Amino acid sequence: MSIKNAFTIVFGKLMVKILRLLGRDAGNFPGLVLWTVNKDCLKAFKVECPIIAVTGTNGKTSVTNYLSHIFSSGGKKIITNPQGNNLDTGICSLLLQHCDMKGRVKADYLVLETDESHVPVVYSKLKLETLVLLNFFRDQLDRNGEVETLILKVKKFLETFEGNVVLNADDPNVARLGLANPNNKNIYYFSVDKYSGATDKPYEVGEGKFCPFCDTELVYDYYQYSHIGRFHCPKCGFGKVKPYTQIKNVDLSAPSFEADGETYKTAHNSIYYMYNMSAVYSAAKLYKFDKSVLRDTFEHFEVNNGRMERFEIGGSRLLVNLAKNPVGANMTLRVMNEQEGSKELLFVLNDNLADGHDVSWIWDINFSVFKDVDRVITSGTRAYDIAIRIKCSGYDPDKIFVYPDLDDAMKALFSTVGEKFAIANYTAVQPTRAAIKRYKNSCERTEEQNGKA
Amino acid sequence: MEKLKLLHMYPNMLDLYGDSGNVEILSYRCRERGIELEVSTHMIGDRETDFTQFDIIYLGGGADFEQQLLAEDLLSCKDKIAAAYNAGSFFLMICGGYQLMGQYYKDSNGEKIPGLGLFDYYTSASTDKRCRCIGNIVVETEIDGEKYKVIGFENHGGQTVNVKSPFGKVLYGNGNEFESSAEGYTEENVIATYLHGPLLSKNPKLSDRIISYCMTVRQGVKYLPKPLNDKLENDCRKQLFERLGV
Numbered sequence: 001m002s003i004k005n006a007f008t009i010v011f012g013k014l015m016v017k018i019l020r021l022l023g024r025d026a027g028n029f030p031g032l033v034l035w036t037v038n039k040d041c042l043k044a045f046k047v048e049c050p051i052i053a054v055t056g057t058n059g060k061t062s063v064t065n066y067l068s069h070i071f072s073s074g075g076k077k078i079i080t081n082p083q084g085n086n087l088d089t090g091i092c093s094l095l096l097q098h099c100d101m102k103g104r105v106k107a108d109y110l111v112l113e114t115d116e117s118h119v120p121v122v123y124s125k126l127k128l129e130t131l132v133l134l135n136f137f138r139d140q141l142d143r144n145g146e147v148e149t150l151i152l153k154v155k156k157f158l159e160t161f162e163g164n165v166v167l168n169a170d171d172p173n174v175a176r177l178g179l180a181n182p183n184n185k186n187i188y189y190f191s192v193d194k195y196s197g198a199t200d201k202p203y204e205v206g207e208g209k210f211c212p213f214c215d216t217e218l219v220y221d222y223y224q225y226s227h228i229g230r231f232h233c234p235k236c237g238f239g240k241v242k243p244y245t246q247i248k249n250v251d252l253s254a255p256s257f258e259a260d261g262e263t264y265k266t267a268h269n270s271i272y273y274m275y276n277m278s279a280v281y282s283a284a285k286l287y288k289f290d291k292s293v294l295r296d297t298f299e300h301f302e303v304n305n306g307r308m309e310r311f312e313i314g315g316s317r318l319l320v321n322l323a324k325n326p327v328g329a330n331m332t333l334r335v336m337n338e339q340e341g342s343k344e345l346l347f348v349l350n351d352n353l354a355d356g357h358d359v360s361w362i363w364d365i366n367f368s369v370f371k372d373v374d375r376v377i378t379s380g381t382r383a384y385d386i387a388i389r390i391k392c393s394g395y396d397p398d399k400i401f402v403y404p405d406l407d408d409a410m411k412a413l414f415s416t417v418g419e420k421f422a423i424a425n426y427t428a429v430q431p432t433r434a435a436i437k438r439y440k441n442s443c444e445r446t447e448e449q450n451g452k453a
Numbered sequence: 454m455e456k457l458k459l460l461h462m463y464p465n466m467l468d469l470y471g472d473s474g475n476v477e478i479l480s481y482r483c484r485e486r487g488i489e490l491e492v493s494t495h496m497i498g499d500r501e502t503d504f505t506q507f508d509i510i511y512l513g514g515g516a517d518f519e520q521q522l523l524a525e526d527l528l529s530c531k532d533k534i535a536a537a538y539n540a541g542s543f544f545l546m547i548c549g550g551y552q553l554m555g556q557y558y559k560d561s562n563g564e565k566i567p568g569l570g571l572f573d574y575y576t577s578a579s580t581d582k583r584c585r586c587i588g589n590i591v592v593e594t595e596i597d598g599e600k601y602k603v604i605g606f607e608n609h610g611g612q613t614v615n616v617k618s619p620f621g622k623v624l625y626g627n628g629n630e631f632e633s634s635a636e637g638y639t640e641e642n643v644i645a646t647y648l649h650g651p652l653l654s655k656n657p658k659l660s661d662r663i664i665s666y667c668m669t670v671r672q673g674v675k676y677l678p679k680p681l682n683d684k685l686e687n688d689c690r691k692q693l694f695e696r697l698g699v
Contacts, residue, residue, distance in 0.1 A: 138469075146469070146516040149582065209465060215522060357588060358606045360649045363471030384689030388654055392474070392481045397682055404692075 005044035008034060009103040012041070012096045028085060031092030042088070042125035045095045045103045051110040051126060052283060055119050055154070056134025056174070058328050059276045060086065063134060064113040065303045066280040073293045076108040083305070086113040088121050116150050120157040130164040132283050134276070136173035137226065138361060139325040147173065155180045164188060166282045168275065169241050170228050176212045178241065188244035190282040191230075192257075195250040195271055197334070198222040198229065203366065211238050224271050225334075226327045245282040250274050252338070262291060265299040268308050272331045306429035313440050318413075318420040320436070322429045324355070326364035329423055333369060336421045342372045346413050347390070348406065348424040348432045349382040355426045359385050367393035375416070376400045379409035380428050406435035414439060455488040457667050460507040462495045462550070463515070463523050470608065472513030472547050474651035479509070482660045485681050488668070497526045504530070504537035508667040512550025514649065517560040517578075520549050524566045527553060531569055538571060543666055544643045547652060551637065551645040552576045552611050561610050572645070573617060574638060578610035585610045590626025590648060591699045592636040596662045603656045604693055605648030613638075613647075620646050624699045642666065655690055657683045 012034045019030065034041040052071070054064045061084055068080040079098050081090060091112060099105045114122055119131070133154070136147055151173055158165065158180035168174040169189035178187045202223050211218055211233035218239065223229035232239035249258040255269035259281050266277060277298060284294055302309075311318040323329035336343060351359050359382045367390050376399060378387045383404045391397045403409040413420060424432040461476055476492060483490040495502045504510065515523075527534075538544060544554070552558040555568045556575035561582050568575070590607045593600055603621060612630040619629065620637025628636035629647070637646035644663070646652060653660045661678045668676035 146518075148516055148518050210522065358470065358608060358649065360471035360474070360606060360651055360654075363474030363477070363651055363654070384685055384692060385654070387685045388689060389474075391685055392478050392654070394481065397685060400685070402685065402688070 004038060005040075005103065008038045008041050008044045009096075009099065010101060011037065013099070013101055016096055028087070028089050028093055030096050031089035031094075034092055034096065035089050040125065042092055042095070042122065045099055045105055045126065047095075047105045047110060047126060049105075049107050049109055050129040050287075051112060051123075052130045052132065053112050053114045053119065053123065053128055054132045054134070054279075055114050055116050056132075056168075057116070057137040057139045057325065058272065059134050059279070060113045061305065062273075062303050062307050063132065063276050063279050064111055065305075066276070066297060066301060067132075067283055068111045069301050070280070070284050070289055070293055070297050071109045071111055071287070073289065077106070078109045078111055079105065079107045080111040081113050084113060086115045086118070088118050091118075091122055091126075117153060119154055123157065123161075128161070128163055130166060130283060130286065131158075131161070132279055133165065133167040133174050133177060134279055135168055135171045135228065135327075137325050137327045138364070139356075151177070158184075162186070164286060166190065166244075166279060166286065168228070168279070169239075169243050170224065170230060170275075172212070172218060172227065172231055172239065175239060175241065188282055188286060189241050190245040190247070190278045191241075191243040192224065192247040192250060192271070192274055192278050194222050194230070195224060195274070196252065197271060198224050202227065203330075211236060213238050224275075225331065228275065245278060245285065247274060247278045247281070260285075262295075264295055267299065267302055270308075270331055270335050272327075273308070306424065306433050309433070311436055311440070313414055313436070314443055315417045316414060316420055318422060318436065320422040320424065320429070320432065322426070323423045324426045326361055326366075329362070329365045332421065332423050333366070336373075337369055337371045339419065341419065342374045343419040343421060344375045344377070344413065344416065345373055346377045346379065346409060346420065346422040346432075347386045348380040348409070348422065348428040349378065349386040350380045350425055350428040351382045352427040355428075362386055362389045365389070367395065370395060374399070374418075377409050377413050378402050379404060379406050379432075380425075406431055407438065410435050410439040414443075455486075455668070455671075456491055457483060457488055457508045457664070457671070458491045458493065458506060459509040459511055460493050460495055460502070460504065462510065462512045462527075463497070463519075464494050464513070465496065466519040466523055467513040467515040467549055469514045469516060469548070470606070470649040471651050472649060475513070475545065475547070475653045476511060478651070478653040478660055479663065482657070482678075482681065483664060486664070486679050488664070495530075497523055502530070502533070504533045505540050505542065507537065507542055508671065509543045509545060509663065510534070510537060512546045512553065514548030514550060516549075517562065517564075520553065520558065520560065520566055521564065524553070527569055528567060534569060535571060538642070541642055541670055543663055544645070545663060546643075546645040547649065548609055548647050551647065552613065554645060555613070556615075558611060572638060572643075574613050574615045576611040576613040578612070582610065586627035586631060586647070588626055589693070589697060590628070590636070591624040591694070591697060592621030592626075592628065592646075592648070593624055594621035594639070594659075596658055601656075601658050602690070602694065602699065603646075603648065603652075603659060604690060605646075605650035605652050605655070607647045608649060609647050620644060625697050655686055655693070657681070657686045 559577040619635035
């Protein structure tokens with residue numbers, strides 16, 4: 001190890017220790033400092049175990065958590081970033097916490113959620129074994145640049161990458177990357193057979209309607225959701241691949257799916273969840289994990305971090321789901337519509353830096369599909385924007401209630417008893433969960449006091 | 454029922470940043486006044502489009518890649534589009550749509566895309582892709598002789614110059630160029646702007662200016678739109694103007 005790198009590690013470890021003594025949660029900060037002192041600081045770490053990275057617009061956190069659960073089975077030691085922290089500095093902080101004074105990171109596997117735009121910078125310095133690529137949608141465009149710029153960044157990295165690439169065959173934006181390095185034989189596509197909710201025409205706006213190789217308009221046999229579906233280029237044949245994993249018989253009512261001739265029960269029932277499971281299955285299969293571990297994980301494991309998280313409060317049931325972009329929001333609306341009977345929706349919209357300051361993406365959400373929605377409550381720093389959006393879809397403005405403050409929004413939401421759904425964007429999801437818990441606690445305290453009286 | 458006809462050009466390509474929302478908003482505000490907004494589309498390769506029959510011609514914003522793909526088709530429609538403009542159709546153009554109607558657009562890869570040349574302005578983007586005007590923006594325009602604040606979100610690398618009659622004066626944000634005082638381009642029957650948001654979502658009077666113009670042309674007498682319940686829009690404007698200090 002060079003003297004500079006040795007110094008980097010010692011300096012970083014001391015910083016983490018001092019922060020701990022001060023009672024501070026280290027977070028991104030040590031990584032940020034280290035990155036400032038030494039641009040190549042990631043090279044100072046010695047990682048000898050396989051690194052599995054998960055990237056894509058939607059589902060990174062869920063897939064990373066599922067894979068961590070599977071890869072830690074049988075007492076294996078894994079290091080992961082389950083809460084996100086997926087930028088170069090976050091990953092640097094994580095390794096700093098887990099390494100010894102010589103920069104050695106000891107584990108059986110590293111499972112790292114990695115931001116799309118940070119894949120090249122992180123894995124030009126750490127040796128990656130497997131990259132799992134989920135999808136590319138419009139997300140926070142004002143921060144990341146247009147989707148195409150992002151895809152080209154990952155493509156450039158893959159042109160010289162020779163490790164495993166697990167990728168979505170049904171997303172043209174992802175499938176094209178399987179051809180980035182013609183010499184790489186370790187390409188593993190996953191695909192999901194047509195499910196009951198698939199459509200002949202696109203249901204929501206999406207990216208990638210033109211062939212990236214010859215500019216011809218792509219032809220779809222069907223769309224599963226957004227631009228995900230079975231597609232091919234009529235001119236050059238792009239899209240016709242033989243998948244490593246073909247998920248079959250997706251049954252949303254069970255819910256379950258079939259892979260390699262076996263049926264797996266799942267904890268949730270939306271098509272985008274099935275695609276996430278397809279990615280998880282493929283990566284686990286690549287590392288030869290036992291089917292009983294997979295079966296148990298698919299049926300029982302829950303991320304519970306504002307990702308399809310269920311709450312019960314005073315006789316009401318609430319399902320909370322993160323949505324950072326139209327595709328995520330449309331999926332929650334689908335789940336909501338598939339549930340019979342009347343319901344209410346809470347939408348929490350923020351425009352902080354991590355959300356992207358631009359909230360215009362909400363206009364790509366398809367609200368015209370609203371079925372039996374009795375009331376809409378909006379909250380967050382852009383509560384009015386989302387209220388206007390829903391109004392202009394034709395929903396009765398007298399049924400829309402705006403409460404920028406989350407605690408006020410909770411009081412309003414639970415003033416009636418019934419089925420509730422909540423959609424929150426990136427920086428809104430944790431405050432929303434916290435407000436739900438505060439409301440729940442205050443109800444329980446009131447009940448206790450009433451009981452005593 | 455009264456009817457207005459809108460032509461949405463290249464909706465499958467020029468639809469970044471929720472710009473198609475403008476069409477949804479115009480439809481909504483027409484419907485509330487008992488006017489049906491009939492929406493048609495023009496896609497690459499459509500040879501039959503009769504541009505002059507439309508009251509409103511709409512173009513949204515797109516990525517550089519898509520702008521290059523459609524430039525040739527757009528140029529092939531030049532005479533027909535110019536005829537519609539001369540006949541008084543209303544032109545609403547956002548971002549990429551705004552750029553493509555000028556002399557040319559030199560994109561962030563240094564490639565020059567010829568514009569339709571309907572107007573004199575022209576646009577060049579820096580080849581440094583990070584060099585973009587991004588953020589909330591408020592401009593002051595004039596509607597029927599009264600000043601009106603228009604709020605939106607800008608996100609463009611292109612710097613547009615030689616603009617004879619800007620759409621508005623910048624109160625907050627960048628505008629046609631970095632830190633410029635002017636934003637967009639306007640004429641009696643033209644609004645061309647960098648504002649996303651989408652543009653019409655928080656500026657109901659702007660939607661109504663377009664509807665009034667078109668209905669007045671149709672009916673031959675000044676059309677006064679019925680006021681609507683714009684409480685959400687007005688509360689939203691109030692909150693954001695306070696936050697941005699304008």
